[in-house]
Amino acid sequence: MHTTEHDWITTPITADILRGALDLEHTAHGVLPHRLPAWARAQNTDGQLAMAEAQPSGVRLVFRTRATAVELDTLPTKRVYAGAPPRPDGVYDLLVDGRLAEQSAVTGGNTLAIDLATGSAESHPGPAGTLRFTDLPDGVKTVEIWLPHNETTELVTLRTDAPIEPVPDQGRKVWLHHGSSISHGSDAASPTAIWPALAASLGGVELINLGLGGSALLDPFTARAMRDTPADLISIKIGINVVNADLMRLRAFTPAVHGFLDTIREGHPTTPLLVVSPILCPIHEDTPGPAAFDVSALSAGKLRFQATGDPAERAAGKLTLRVIREELSRIVKQRAADDPHLHYLDGLDLYGEADAEELPLPDELHPDAATHRRIGERFGALAFAADGPFADHSA
Template sequence: MVTTPITPELVRGALELERTELGLAPHRLPARARAQVNSMEHADRGQIAMAEAQPSGVRLVLRTRATVVELDTLRTRVGYRDLPLRPDGVYDLLVDGRLTTRARATGGRVMYLDPATGTTETQPGPVGTVRFDGLPEREKDLEVWLPHTEITELVALRSDAPVAAAPPGDRPVWVHHGSSISHGSNAASPATTWPALAAAAGGVELVNLGFGGSAMIDPFVARTLRDTPADLVSVKLGINVVNGDVMRRRALGPAVHGFLDTIREGRPTVPLLVVSPILCPIHEDTPGPGAVDLDDDGAMRFRATGDPADVAAGRLTLRVVREELARVVAQRAADDPHLAYLDGRALYGEADAEALPLPDRLHPDAATHALMAERFAALAFGPGGAGSQLWDVGGWPG
């Protein structure tokens, strides 16, 4: 077996690789943004610190004749105190762009997060190995998609033939920011989250900045989007400011304007698509904050705890958020021909909620991720969709 150093040229989808005692830790926020996260109070920083370190959309991209590839990783499974652990994370292997097999790692740590205080407690564990064998004995491109639900340190890469970085190619780069739905909650695997599937359908390179529970219109995220090279930027905003109950209507519009202003400082003419929340019945007309219930079978279900009567006083619901986002984009589009709005209910709406209800009342299941991906690809990348006006003006290379 040949050991190949894991270098940045082998990794796509991460914004930074942090050197650790054992190897490399992919991050989806740069160090400056992480420093600002770490300056928050414990109860606020735990969620986003965990989410950005979970490598949704991050993959190793290799060119090789190897028939066996082994990857040593130190995973950190994340659980919430007093709630059951999520299932083990999945590694997807794509051979020449086609999903071929899946595997799971062994060993690893377990980090328990206390949502009330933001404090964590970590139980240690050993490095584990993910092995893919029986691969075709020819020159091929491999993509190993890292688990979107587990913090992952890359420790060692071995194979039975030399490995090199696959050439970057000329596919356009799509940078997307959103909530846990964009992060991939309840998707079957990392290559089958709706952004990953949409990127494959649209023929683009994905940088996924979907952060579970943490799409809060934060300035440090806007600066990250400003500074990340992209041919298309999309931002899917709304559900977390409602279920986190973090602002009122008075603050929402100016916050979105500021968020988009910052992106435009560095990407003045890049096509920019603002996407509102998909349908979520519990929060359509009921404000947050959201809460978690456990069914008798241990399954998690979400509910809204706010009072609809408070909407008149400025509390946010998804219906209010969509009105504000549409208003802000319409105002800005008069001077920004590279900006467009997409109602998230075009990805998942009333009829879909009847046919494919959200299992936990908040997150789509695997079938719904596939449905959303198909629709987004058509609307954002296809002719005649919400993005077509942007490509005509902005010279979209797709």
């Protein structure tokens, strides 16, 4: 499976060289990073969340070494959607001393065949593959391998041609973020190009990304996981999944938000906590969920979403993005009277009407690579500004 021109050193993949994961599951092949702890996963019955939290968005191997060659055997799980165009292989980003040096992918792996029309999924086993980076610069350096943000990745074996060691704590602040598929990185170009990774780089902070595709649903176990995770800065981006899942009405939403914030505050009573409302999504601004796949687009080989709710149902408490922005703003203003470290950021300041005209959402729901960059830069500029909610808390 690997080349022979190097004298390889195999290093166990353990938590001290892995960042961004809350748990490491030992499997028959190696280790599987998880972004929710085992006890939280045990309380979940939703297949979408189970898939999302096992996709290693923001998870990276980090170590110091003189090695000029690195190999990583992984067992990815590729998703194949019936009737939709093939998905590209997940991208691995190699950073050397904080700079992107190379990108690669791993072929093979397991396959998860998903039928969007019926919601059924079928797993097919496949072989592990090898990621290979050579000709790294001489000398001691920090190497980071960011795992594909949208592809479940079991880590099998790490080989280098020189010893490695964990990177000592450099005093950088830890930013813990929770959000939807947009925070997860859906349709971003690579794992370091998802908007939270871009913003973390601009802010000089270490990212723990709990962006969970389709699953930012105010789940109490997610709040407890955040409560129990050490962090210097915290943000939650809430709204789009609650609408497009048609999960709850306003009567349930308001106390659920309060409960989520209360739980986080149990473990982080004075940590800067930023509540971010949804970015613009025209199909759901005034039309409730549920969201559904556009069958006519799917038959033409395109993935597109549509809102299927009735705008008239807003009067009965059905949620839209406009309703959620107003309510989140009201909740934060109310709570901030007793919580000076609680802040609100309007998602329209990250991506609004003018942005949608210039950079429309290709599938009506998810931003493309250019839009991820814009959102990341905007968040970085707003959150880490001298008068921003995360001011004086970055390294």
